[in-house]
Amino acid sequence: MNAPLDAPESSASAAASPGPGREAASQGKSLGQIAWLRLKRDKVAMTGAVIVVMMCLVALFAPVIVKFLGHPPNEWHQEMIDPVLSTANEPWGGVSAEYLFGVEPVNGRDLFSRVVYGARVSMLIGFLATLVSVVIGTFFGIVAGYFGGWVDSLVSRAMDVFLAFPLLLFAMALVGVLPDAAFGLQGNALRIAILVFIIGFFNWPYIGRIIRGQTISLREREFVEAARSLGAGHLHILGKELLPNLVAPILVYSTLLIPTNILFESALSFLGVGVAPPTPTWGGMLSDAVRFYNAAPNFMLAPGIAIFVTVLAFNLFGDGLRDALDPRTH
Amino acid sequence: MITYILRRLVAGVGLLLVVSMVVFAIFFLVPRVAGADADTLAARYVGKSPSPEAVAAVKERLNLDDPIAVQYAEFVKGLVMGTDYDSGTDVIHCSAPCFGYSFNNNLEVWPQLVDRLPVTASLAAGAAVIWLGAGVSIGVLSALRRGTLIDRAAMVTALAGVSLPIFFTGLVSLALLSYQWQIFPPGGSYTPLLDNPLEWAYGLILPWLTLAFLYAAMYARMTRAGMLDTMGEDYIRTARAKGLPERTVVTKHGLRAALTPIITIFGLDLGLMLGGAVLTESTFSLPGLGKFAVDAIRANDLPVVLGVTMFTALFVVVANLLVDLLYVWVDPRVRAPS
Amino acid sequence: GGTDSGDAAQNEAVDGIVRPTDEQGGTLTFAHSNEFDSMDPGNTYYAANWNFSRFYARRLVTYAQQPGEAGQELVPDLATDLGEVSDDGLTWTYTLKEGVKYQDGSPIVAEHIKYAIARSNFATDVINKGPTYFADLLDEDDYAGPYQDSDLDNFEAIETPDERTIVFHLKEPFGEFDYLATMPQTAPVPPDADTGTQYQTEVVSSGPYQFDGQWQPGSTLTLVRNEHYDPETDPLVRNLPDEIQLSFKQNADDIDNRLLSGDLLVGAAGVGVQTAARGRILRDDNLKARSDNPKTAFLFYFAINPNVAPFDNKACREAVLYGADKTQLQTAFGGPTAGDIATSLLPPVVPGYEEIDPYGTPNHEGDPDKTRAKLAECGHEDGFAANIAYRSDRPAGQKAAEALQASLSEYGITTDLKGYPSGTYTNEQAGSPEFVRQEELGIMIYGWGPDWNSGYGFLSQIVDGDAIKPAGNSNISELDNPEINKLLDEAAQSQDKQRREEIYARIDELAMDSATFLPFANRKVLLYRPEELTNVFVNPNYHMYDYVSLGVAQN
Amino acid sequence: MTNASPAPTPPVTPPPVVSVRDLRITFPTLEGPLTAVDGLSFELSPGGALGIVGESGSGKSAASLALMGLHRATNATVTGDITVAGVDVSRADDATVRAMRGNDIAMVFQDPMSALHPQYTIGNQIVEAYRTHRRSASAAQARQRAIDVLDRVGIPHPATRINAYPHEFSGGMKQRVLIAMGLVCEPKVLLADEPTTALDVTVQAQILDLLEDLRTDTGMALILVSHDLGVVAGSTEDIIVMREGCEVESGDVRQVLKSPEHPYTRDLLDAVPRLDLSRQERLARLRTERSRARESGTGSAHVTPAPHPSPRGPVDAEPLVRVENLRRRFRVRGGLFGRASHFYAVDGVSLQVHRGESLGIVGESGSGKSTLSRMITRLLPPTDGRIIFDGHDITHSSERALRPLRRDMQIIFQNPYSSLNPRRTVGDIVGAGLRVQGNRDSRAVKRQVKELLERVGLEPDHYDRFPHAFSGGQRQRIAIARALILNPKLVICDEPVSALDVSTQEQVLRLLAELQDDLDLTLIFVAHDLAVVRQVSDRVVVMRQGRVVESGDGDAVYDTPEHPYTRQLLAAVPVLDPEEAHERRVERQRLREAVGDEGVAS
């Protein structure tokens, strides 16, 4: 009854190498190369990838972009604002060649610059938090799956505990009670560190479960036993035999976790427990924009669409990556 | 069967206990690490301008000077057996499960939780019906029409659905549908079901749709993936070889198997959501548990935060328990030794 | 464009009574975006609730039912007259009217008022949300409150020689004692009905309306007529509607929309409409005509704490005062409809106010030269770093903090914004000197309104060195100037209104001179009165519509 | 038609019940269209039996599915004419084809484990098949009918077992259920696609016997698809040999098997392991072939033709492996709610393996062979007993203490797909042993690996490839190379060829024999296929339910089996001669009655 365990792998191989006499068709190409070939063919995923790369560049080169296309993100332009109504003098929230997305009500800050700078926080937190989740999740997942027994029980119960928490509430509460300066960090650096840690830390069970499941099925494969019979220790087996097989799921779930984390950060900012102002964040802008939904729709749309496009791009790419790496989808 | 349920129950209670410890530690220990002391905690019970005497009195009354372990034991005792509180005029009994009294309005937390549950439950139940219905049918359709225009359109919509922050969709739909065109009632419109079922539904349509949009998208994707997997299984071929009509093959054989794992996720989602659909309730100002919790967190109202968190954990644990039992029923393999 | 043309009609209810009537009937609906701290009249510190609770909790004294200055007059309510003060100023005596009854028809007796004050001021372990002026002023040493000491006779500072007489003995003279008698804490509470913190669920009414059954906090509060209320005993007309409904935790924007559409009659919090509705009202002359934009006695300012470096140096504080662009602060705060630019502590609506602007700058836009000079004087030519604390859940305050940050940054003063929940802001962060020092909160935004409309009511908590507390401190500038402290004491004890007002103006000057206050806005609120609302005027003490006067138009 | 009248041409030819003309099936793939079946034609008369044989991937299943019309609505392109029971499968509308499926022609699939829906009772699934085509039947009637067919296929207590779920049945029983499901509407044709590939020999024999019985009793026609000529030989009248989608030879079974015309058929025949060939004969044949090859200069390079010592080492010398009374207990959860219970997968096994010897272990699935092998290599700690390897008692040695000994004992696994790490290159996989054992000189490692790759018949420049680029046979060679790189004294082969095609199997066995010859290896060879074991072992141990039931000299066990179980195993092996197959069937019947019906439950 060992068929189900390695069904995907063996069916893929069976298709690739039909008979003993015939040479395999796709010889020489590594699975990674095959995946890349497939990915390249997936227009939608590639679009996602291009946008992701673009957004990363935007985040990275925000100062340069803003220098040429906007105004400093924290610079006030009250001349753009009607003091009585608090909204832009010009229609459409002041959208013009000078202010590409218009200006923020009340203080006339350049929305374009703020959206561009907002990408920094979102991306930074999205990536770092994912890294934290992946590291913790992979470690515990692999250890639980490989050693089984009480280790597995312990880790699995811990994951249950984490999954039973209302994550958002918890993060909110935690951000609220944590001190203002710690670990030699303070201000926004600390805030970001805390957010990264909380988001990352509370998301690890999702990836942990996947890795654990994969590890359990891998552990049953005979190559693990073969390694043991050669005298390999646990470290070798975990690192050299199992980990390479987990790279694909880790990669896929990372790309799918990043957008989730970006959304999570924006939700926290929206609820007012994100990065402190005036640092622009998309969620924070949205939460400010609520009050001006009718008078300045551009204020709401600019960060909203930015979140949407970024998250969508990551999702598209992640989806494509999953398909490309999945041996079943031929 | 009985032993199984008992075992699961014990495990659930254990889980709750651990959750309560962690939550308690975070809310009572972390602030202390961060510099708050018994005085500041006590001050939270006192109004706008607390006098030192008032603070001291509260501290005394709530035993805030005790070691944390003792306080935790008290808390658990309150949960299980209830606690007596001195309300001033006489001793009032906060009966089990007692989550203590809100810092803010001096009211027992538990009845307030129970009070807000119907809102959240209405929100969750309505949304769940929509998202399960829509998500699953779209997912099935997409899987069956794999690669066609319908499939692509459905999946792009689904991806959009999971990529849109719920507060954004909520806000935009409120701005347009409620305020601009006034098709739907504005945020915060909640009528209890028993008062007027029509009003109830009308007031909740927008939150339902917003919430369901996100989840339907997720479920459509999961269903599609599950259906693609199961429709490739050998037993589907067997069913076809029996001469069954395609509809039977898809629903009775394919969907049944594809839905089984979705039950787990649904249970977890629903459990978490019953603890408060935080963003939706905040966006639509629905007086449910999520909004309650957010307000409480903003006001640093620890007993309430603790209560909602525990309440949610309880729902998750119970939902998981139910899912486990349901699983036994839908998937006979679970009964077999693995 | 249309911001000027509608001015004629705006503010109609500030200067006069709109649609005056004595027609009874209808349901008066209120909605609150949050909830009151407690509906217990002895346990609340919200102006709006002091205003609202008059429906069911009559006090010894109240305000005349008039708009404008006339409305600041005190008139006896349950008492037959204003307080009668002894020559040494230490004893105040009130006599109750005859025939005043509770909702169950039983008579209101002086001892119940004594009891109400005992529970609200001396049982701070239980009832602690309201102010404790009585505890501070009464000549009482070791009374433990009615819950620990059920013998009311041990509470010696208040005497009730007979059922209708109540005598207060003070430690020191206090000229404005009648104002204290307007507080809801003087509303009578029958000891038998008192359930401590839970009294809020079944307050025993002494006014024209009573709770409709036991009320569950958080749910809609319905008030129905109190049969035993006798309008003859009441100086005010406050019984027009048949029923009053107050719902809580409503979405703020939603409240505005319902007000504008006439679904709802009053926004209970009394803080005016939100940004979104403000835009709509100000753009539409018809709507604008139905709005009022009264000044309030609420001041917004930044406290500059002299115990946090570099603000221990006065020149550094002055640099901030000269560097701030108040027009920017005003816009950030919501523009002219949200507040006038403030130049000193005392709000213009407080009697005795004198206009001064000790740190004035051209057009209020800041004075670069003076700022630089002061920076040089304090030894930081190129600026310095500081923190600005604000309430993270108050958007206007946050924007103001950002505005200050923006204008200071021009002088190299870099600031970090530190947001704290408003729920604990006064108690644990800005109001905790220890915390302020530890986190180096040099600049803190704060808002302050008087508990009653006088200089003492306004100033005593925020400039009095004796009022500095380890937690819940309101004097967050930590100003401890002996001269100010002395003047405050003198004002308190003086029976001479004229003299008191002179003193307040002097304190204002002295406090400003300490350079620990950067006042920037005297709040104004934009109120909207739906057409169905009758008998509307702005109460000059609470700075919102006078709730108990309101009626509902009958077709 | 019955098996009593094997005449190829009956006097009156009734119209064929299945006729296929010029069938062509093409699948679109990433590498372009793939023609899985290419111009296949055949006919099947009512009551006839047709065998379709061919190696894996030759298009057998694709063709079978086409008969059922199961390529409809997939992306496969099917051309040609298919007529089944009067229905033109390629042109009829969906409803007609559906009415035909299960009713006129029923199919039994390759893998019984996955062909049944896990969430419905078997009764439900059979009843469903019945009521689809017999709409007038009441629920009670359908249920009765299901019980009847279950009874017919030999499920004990069908009236109660009808409520069981598939996972509660063994593989053989599931296959019976599938057959019952096929029978329930009394189809004219039963199409069995490798119905026994996933099963043990004994179970395989039972299923084949059952099919034969059914055919005789009900008169339905049978199409039997298999890659094993032995399976087809005993159960069909006509045969088609397929290769790469084309028919290479067809005709009467006897004719084709006796005098195959096409070389491919001959290769297939040669590859079938022969039970009647002793190890000595096989060794002799092998050696002559090799020396012949060497003379002509085409053989593998560095072979020392050291005359093989006596196959059995000196009896008095200390054996390389001594196992005493070894037991291994496992915990099984008794269902979802029950308490856990214990059972012994290996229960008191004692055996010895001498240096240079090769010991065969046979037994059906679950008899504890793998558990035993894993205990000998200490991949699994034993519960009881002693293991002495090369003079060391390793029964309870720590992993650290074992590490140096691991050089000397290696294991080759059953499944070449799961025993190679798909994410590591061949070089890494083979060289792992050296690296793990502390050899840090990567240049030397690489050289050694390349040499060994060549030795096992792979190209040295396969070094950097990943396993997925190799066929099953090639993979097993990699696995062999991995096992040999440390020059072990003992190699345990746990069913190294049972996942392979007959022809590949032959190549791998040949390689193993050569290596043993050249490197003086001691082998433990585990298999469930008796014929395979016979060819490679000096001594044979027969296991059943964790115990050794018989052991002894290889040829002796085969020629004069003592234990009835051994006899039953032997009788179950399919043979190529249809006449002999018939005799064996009778013999099996007798033995089954003697041993009892235990086989069914396995």
Ligand SMILES: Nc1ncnc2c1ncn2[C@@H]1O[C@H](COP(=O)(O)OP(=O)(O)OP(=O)(O)O)[C@@H](O)[C@H]1O
């Ligand atoms: N759905 C499909 N898509 C693409 N190629 C397919 C598909 N089904 C089968 N093939 C290919 O068609 C060829 C014939 O497959 P088929 O399953 O008929 O072989 P088989 O003879 O039954 O082999 P086995 O003995 O392994 O079952 C193989 O090369 C296989 O990879």
Ligand SMILES: Nc1ncnc2c1ncn2[C@@H]1O[C@H](COP(=O)(O)OP(=O)(O)OP(=O)(O)O)[C@@H](O)[C@H]1O
């Ligand atoms: N880890 C385990 N836990 C529980 N039971 C096990 C475990 N490993 C093996 N078994 C059981 O022990 C018995 C013997 O298994 P083993 O794998 O040794 O059989 P085998 O003879 O190798 O069979 P096959 O021919 O199928 O490989 C089987 O019933 C199996 O289910």
Ligand SMILES: [Mg+2]
């Ligand atoms: Mg096949």
Ligand SMILES: [Mg+2]
């Ligand atoms: Mg085995």
